[in-house]
Amino acid sequence: MTRHLQYLGLAALALSAVAVSPAQSAWEPTKPVEFIVPAGTGGGADQMARTIQGIVTKHNLMKQSMVVINKAGGAGGEGFLDVKNSKGDPHKIIITLSNLFTTPMATGIPFSYKDLTPVAMLALDEFILWVNADKPYKSAKEYVDAAKAAGGTFKMAGTGSKQEDQIITEAMQKATGAKFIYIPERGGGAVAVQLVGGHVDSTVNNPIEAVAHWKGGKVRPLCVFDSKKLDYKDKIAGDMSWNDVPTCKSAGLDIEYLMLRGVFMTPGATPEQVNYYVDLFKKVRETEEWKKLMSEGAFNTTFMTGADYLKWVGTEEKRHEDLMKAAGFMAK
């Protein structure tokens, strides 16, 4: 017995030694981490992933390097399938946009968020209704009235087909009775340029995609698709700040849409591995560079992990399913 007790005592000592230096036992990447972007270069998700890569490298947050890889094929299906099929490889993480939900629904590609291991929600991206600054519309109501009067000839450009931008356009048509011609482009940057060039009448770009043109006085924000105004009060264009953009609801356009900028990893990841990345992203969120990106792009900075995150994603999938069904976008 005493001998056993002695052993127990030793074991306890050993345990406490481990507890004192947790870094030695916690999991850490042993080779470069691939950060998959299921979208093209230059878009919102890509910008965020590349900024994170920069922050991680600059502040030495990880011993191994981080490599950003774009796998945009099949509306992001290429990237999601790659992560799904890399079961048990903890060196692969993926940033998501709404195509986490819309791509399998619209194309029938076999994957769902349930195939992946959730890590963390980094932020939520807002959507704003933009028009060309040379046009006379000063409010969402004026614009919608003009669109109605034009009888379905107004053009709305957006990223991709049967994805978030088209879902919002569809919701706008339902809510107002106005009709728009939706023109799909490959990325948010191209969408904004089409608006600046006057080839379309409006867009629902994310703030980060259009902020440069707003600063340059080329486009005008009419309303934000959120329940409350944006928090950022720094002056951006003239004496306007993000905070001065009214909500669409206040303009009679009762639509809310926020897009997930979250991170998932491969199936079969252990809790230690998930925790490692959660900690990593917590550190990233503390840096100045991250805060700058957040305010520049007027992001909603909600951070979630674990069960909360999973629950949020579950609700959101259900909502997208309803939206996609209502719009007739589901794959047959």
Next chain:
Amino acid sequence: MEEIGNLFHGFATVIQPFNIMVMLVGILLGVIIGVLPGLGGANGVAILLPLTFSMSPTSAIIMLSCIYWGALFGGAITSILFNIPGEPWSVATTFDGYPMAQKGKAGEALTAAFTSSFVGAFFAVVVITLVAPLVAKFALQFGPAEKFAVYFLAFCSFIGMSKEPPFKTLAAMMIGFALGAVGLDQVTGQLRLTFGFETMLTGFDFLIAVIGLFGIGEILLTMEEGLSFKGRAAVINSKVVWETWKELPRYWVTSIRSCIIGCWMGITPAGATPASFMSYGIAKRISKNGANFGKGEIEGVIAPETAAHAAGTSALLPMLALGVPGSPTAAVLLGGLLIWGLQPGPMLFVEQKEFVWGLIASMYLGNVVGLVVVLTCVPLFAAILRIPFSIIAPIILVLCAIGAYSVHNSTFDVVLMLVFGVVGYVMKKCNYPMAPMVLAIVLGDKAEESFRQSLLASQGSLKIFFANGLVGTIMALGLIALFWSVISKGVSRLRSAPAGRSA
């Protein structure tokens, strides 16, 4: 002339010992990246991006843009020596560059290619310096219809100028369109032609097709013809650069025409690939030596290289002014800008003058430094062809396989590359031209997308393609190019009729 003042200010920033060193390192890394097929400029810049975070934004962008220059120069090397274009815009360079190398004129071809790249890029930088503020406005005029018109012009000038039997050209092109259509349909968001295979989601990547068709196909042909490189007889002479230079001024018309085509295509969002094909097609038709194109004509190297680099360089301007990257490499550079807290867009030129003009000044210097570096290495590169085929062929095969794999990190692509190799071999044997097929794979889906976007906007009316002066002019040019051979026959008949020799 505020621009000139700004530019000299930029030069002052760039000519610091540290920045010059950064420039040299960048060019060398770039050439290495450019030589490895598949690795390409974009990947190279992406991998090396973190290296630059400790530098000031100006030094960092100098390094990255020099890697870009180096990769552009490097891409020509494999195109000419091994018939393996590393980037879409090097494809047209292989048409005459590789036959030249086979004739033992690798040194001449390389010198011509490097020099033309330099001329094209330099011309574009001058254009950028002089008209920077205007360019952004011009690029904004390009909606879907205008974009389609540019692709249309590229296709037409290539078909109309081709001397192959029209039906074989058409057949090859249609196969290219079919291959280009596989994957996601951008306009409806539906998958097509994937037959339920997950690996087909991404469609056929251009690079894999090209590495197979040209690289592997060529190795198969060489094996059949007796296991030796035709280029072995290459005269390796350090004077080759000077001797080629003496010849080059003769082709000044081609150079200037290619510069203009390139700049124009680069500023419009069409980019370097259509520019190189269009320039080659037009040169083939207009040049006195047109009939020899494809058999190793130096002019056939000058035309596409000049245009591609003029386009690639001028494409950086819309990226800075509008935030829309014209190429994958430009997209990675864009990512770099964001990390340094620089938001590309119309305000960049106002808020970050020092940075922008530093970049433009580094384009001038980077280009000169790059040319000197690659030209001194010409004899070295040409000497590669002296290595026995039995040693070099396996190395090329391995490089091709690595290149194909690294596009999507997928082994399926390596198999696909081999299949394309066999297809390339069969097409060569049956005398089907491969260029139209490649052109259709590269530009087919983009052209289709802008065509359908235009029709969506016009609600099905084809009038949109003649709706304003800009798009109408480009379309009309395209139609003229398409029927050029008919038109020129008609013209020559009219001319000869008074002489009483009408048929």
